[in-house]
Amino acid sequence: MLKLMCRLFAGVAVAMMVACGSGDRTLNEVDPDVVAQKPSFAQVYPIFQRDCIPCHTGTGGGEEDEEDEEDEAGKRNRTLGVEPGLESCAAIINNLEDIVEDVFIDNNMPPGAWPRLTTKEKLTIERWIDGGTQCD
Amino acid sequence: MRLTHVLVVAATLSLAATAQATPMYAARSARTCENCHVGPNKWENPPLADRKCNMSCQSCHVDPAGGGMRNTSGRFFGQSTLPMIATSPRPTDDWDRNAPYFGRRDRATSYDANLPVGPNTFAEAMEDFEELSQEMADGWARGTPQGKPSAYGLLQGRYERLNADPVLRVGADLRLAYLGSLIFPMQIDVPVAVHPVHHLTFLVNTGVRGRSGEYAETYTKDHSFYFREAFAMLHEAPYQAYIKAGRFVPSFGLRLDDHTSRIRRSFELDGALAESRVTGVEIGAMPNYPFLNASWFRMASRTRAPGDWDITDVDDGWGSAINAGFRELSWSVGASAMIRRRSIDEGGDTSTYGLYGVLNPWRNHRSLPLTYQFEYDTGSLQRASGRSTDQVAFYQEANYVAWNGVTLLLAHDFSDPDTEIIDDEEHRLQLGLQVSPYAGVTLDGRFRLLMPAVGQTGSDLFVQMHFYR
Numbered sequence: 001m002l003k004l005m006c007r008l009f010a011g012v013a014v015a016m017m018v019a020c021g022s023g024d025r026t027l028n029e030v031d032p033d034v035v036a037q038k039p040s041f042a043q044v045y046p047i048f049q050r051d052c053i054p055c056h057t058g059t060g061g062g063e064e065d066e067e068d069e070e071d072e073a074g075k076r077n078r079t080l081g082v083e084p085g086l087e088s089c090a091a092i093i094n095n096l097e098d099i100v101e102d103v104f105i106d107n108n109m110p111p112g113a114w115p116r117l118t119t120k121e122k123l124t125i126e127r128w129i130d131g132g133t134q135c136d
Numbered sequence: 137m138r139l140t141h142v143l144v145v146a147a148t149l150s151l152a153a154t155a156q157a158t159p160m161y162a163a164r165s166a167r168t169c170e171n172c173h174v175g176p177n178k179w180e181n182p183p184l185a186d187r188k189c190n191m192s193c194q195s196c197h198v199d200p201a202g203g204g205m206r207n208t209s210g211r212f213f214g215q216s217t218l219p220m221i222a223t224s225p226r227p228t229d230d231w232d233r234n235a236p237y238f239g240r241r242d243r244a245t246s247y248d249a250n251l252p253v254g255p256n257t258f259a260e261a262m263e264d265f266e267e268l269s270q271e272m273a274d275g276w277a278r279g280t281p282q283g284k285p286s287a288y289g290l291l292q293g294r295y296e297r298l299n300a301d302p303v304l305r306v307g308a309d310l311r312l313a314y315l316g317s318l319i320f321p322m323q324i325d326v327p328v329a330v331h332p333v334h335h336l337t338f339l340v341n342t343g344v345r346g347r348s349g350e351y352a353e354t355y356t357k358d359h360s361f362y363f364r365e366a367f368a369m370l371h372e373a374p375y376q377a378y379i380k381a382g383r384f385v386p387s388f389g390l391r392l393d394d395h396t397s398r399i400r401r402s403f404e405l406d407g408a409l410a411e412s413r414v415t416g417v418e419i420g421a422m423p424n425y426p427f428l429n430a431s432w433f434r435m436a437s438r439t440r441a442p443g444d445w446d447i448t449d450v451d452d453g454w455g456s457a458i459n460a461g462f463r464e465l466s467w468s469v470g471a472s473a474m475i476r477r478r479s480i481d482e483g484g485d486t487s488t489y490g491l492y493g494v495l496n497p498w499r500n501h502r503s504l505p506l507t508y509q510f511e512y513d514t515g516s517l518q519r520a521s522g523r524s525t526d527q528v529a530f531y532q533e534a535n536y537v538a539w540n541g542v543t544l545l546l547a548h549d550f551s552d553p554d555t556e557i558i559d560d561e562e563h564r565l566q567l568g569l570q571v572s573p574y575a576g577v578t579l580d581g582r583f584r585l586l587m588p589a590v591g592q593t594g595s596d597l598f599v600q601m602h603f604y605r
Contacts, residue, residue, distance in 0.1 A: 112596030113584035120519075
C-alpha cells in the first residue's frame with residue numbers, strides 16, 4: 001500500500017521528500033544472472049577505474065602497506081588525505097577491509113555528493129570477493 | 137599535473153556541469169515582453185501562424201528543442217535581463233531590481249522615455265530593413281541571408297543593435313569547475329550556425345567528450361572533440377514548425393542544464409555524454425502556446441559512444457520520442473514518451489514516460505520573484521540478464537531571483553533506478569547561489585547533499601564558472 005501511495009503521489013513535492021523507495025529484495029535474489037557468478041578481475045577493475053581511481057591514484061597507502069612501496073601518485077594523494085591508492089589488484093586486496101566497510105556498510109564512496117556505486121557494480125565486487133579475490 | 141588531469145576526468149565522469157536550469161529562464165521570461173526584444177511603439181497582434189513569441193525553447197535557442205547556442209532573442213535576453221549589468225536595454229520592470237547599493241548601472245538603458253523601440257509590424261520592419269540593418273553593431277553574428285526575410289524569422293531592429301537573422305554565428309561555451317583546491321575546464325563547446333538562405337539552417341556544435349556515467353565497461357580517458365550536435369534544419373515556417381535531421385539529443389521532458397540530474401542521466405539524456413547522442417529526424421511546431429516535438433532515431437549501443445565526426449555511426453536499435461504540452465505565460469505542463477528498441481547487447485529495450493510542469497507566480501505577483509519546476513519520469517528497462525524492471529526519477533527546483541543577476545536555488549532529485557530492488561534509492565538536495573555579473577558570465581556555487589537509502593549522507597561544495605557567447 002505504501003508503495004502504491006508513493007508512486008501515486010510521486011509528483012507531489014512533499015511525498016517525495018520522505019524516502020519512497022520500492023522493492024524488497026536484493027539484486028542477487030531478484031535477478032541472479034545479471035552479473036557473472038564468479039566475476040574475473042577484468043570485470044571488477046573497470047568499476048574501480050571509473051569510480052575510485054580518479055581520486056585513489058597509485059598503489060600505496062592503507063594500513064598494511066610499507067611506506068616504501070608507495071609510488072609517487074600514492075604519496076601525493078596521501079598528503080591530500082586521499083588514501084589508499086587502488087590502481088592494482090594487490091592494492092585493492094590490501095585495502096579490502098576498508099573498501100568493504102566504505103562501499104557495503106557506510107555506502108560513502110565515492111564521497112560527497114558523487115553518485116554511489118550501483119547495485120550491479122556492488123554485486124560484481126561482492127561476488128568477486130566471495131569467489132576468493134582472484135587477480136587473473 | 138597528473139592529479140589535475142585525473143580530477144578533470146573524475147569530475148567529467150560523475151558530477152559535471154550543474155549550471156542554470158535553462159527551462160527556468162523560459163518560465164520566468166514571460167513577465168515582461170522587453171525581456172526578449174525591445175518593445176514596439178504600439179502593438180498589433182499578428183495572426184497565430186506568424187507568431188514567434190512563446191515560452192518554448194525555440195524562442196531563445198537555435199535548436200528548437202532547446203539547449204546550446206542561443207538565437208538573437210536568446211542573446212538579447214542574456215544581455216538585457218540575466219546579468220547584474222545589462223548590455224542591452226533593461227526591461228522597465230527590472231530597472232530598480234538591482235542589488236542593494238548597486239543602483240542603476242546599465243549604460244545600455246536610458247532610464248527615461250527614450251527607450252529604443254522596434255518596428256511595430258512586419259510591413260514596417262520590411263520598409264525600414266536597410267536602415268535597421270545599417271544600425272547593427274554585432275561582432276558575433278555576420279551577414280544577412282539573401283532576399284527579404286519571411287514573417288516567421290527574427291526581425292531586424294527588434295533586438296536593438298544585434299543582428300537578428302545572421303548568415304553566420306559562432307558561439308563559445310566554457311565551463312570551469314572548482315572541486316577541492318583545483319580549477320579545471322569541465323566543458324568546452326564551439327557551436328557554429330550557418331543560415332545561408334531563409335528557412336534553412338545548419339547547426340554544428342563541437343564539444344569535448346564527456347564520460348559515461350552508467351557503464352563501467354565504457355571507461356576511457358578520452359577527451360577528444362566530437363560533434364555534439366550536427367543537423368540541417370528547415371524552419372521559419374507557419375506556427376514555428378520545423379524539421380531537422382542529423383545528430384541531436386531527443387526532446388524529452390525538461391532539458392535541464394544540470395545533466396547529472398536523474399531525470400536526464402537515468403534515461404540516456406545526459407547532455408554531457410557522447411553516448412546520449414542519436415541520429416535521426418525531428419519535427420515540431422509551437423503555435424503559441426501549445427508545443428510538440430517528435431523524433432525518430434537510430435543510436436549506438438548504450439555502452440558505446442558513437443563516432444566523433446561520423447554522425448551515421450549507429451547500431452541496429454532504434455528509438456522514438458514525443459514531447460508535447462502547453463506553455464502559458466505563468467505556467468506550463470508537458471508530457472513526454474520515449475521508447476528505445478534494441479537487443480540486450482546494445483542496452484536492451486526501454487520505455488519512458490514523463491510528466492512535467494512549471495509555475496511562475498512572479499508574472500502576476502511582482503514582489504514574488506519565484507519560479508518552480510518539476511518532472512516525474514517512470515518507465516521500464518531491461519537488465520543485462522534480459523529481465524525487465526521499472527525505474528523512477530523525480531526532480532524539482534525553485535528559483536528566487538533576489539536581484540537582477542542574483543538567484544537563489546533549491547533543488548531536489550530522487551531516483552529509484554530499479555523498483556524491484558531494495559535500498560537502491562537516493563535523494564539529492566542542492567542549495568545554490570547563482571551570480572551573473574555580466575552578460576555571458578555566471579558563477580554558480582552549490583552546497584549538495586546526497587542521501588542514499590542505506591549508509592551515510594554525503595555533502596560537498598561545488599562551484600562552477602560558466603562563460604558563453
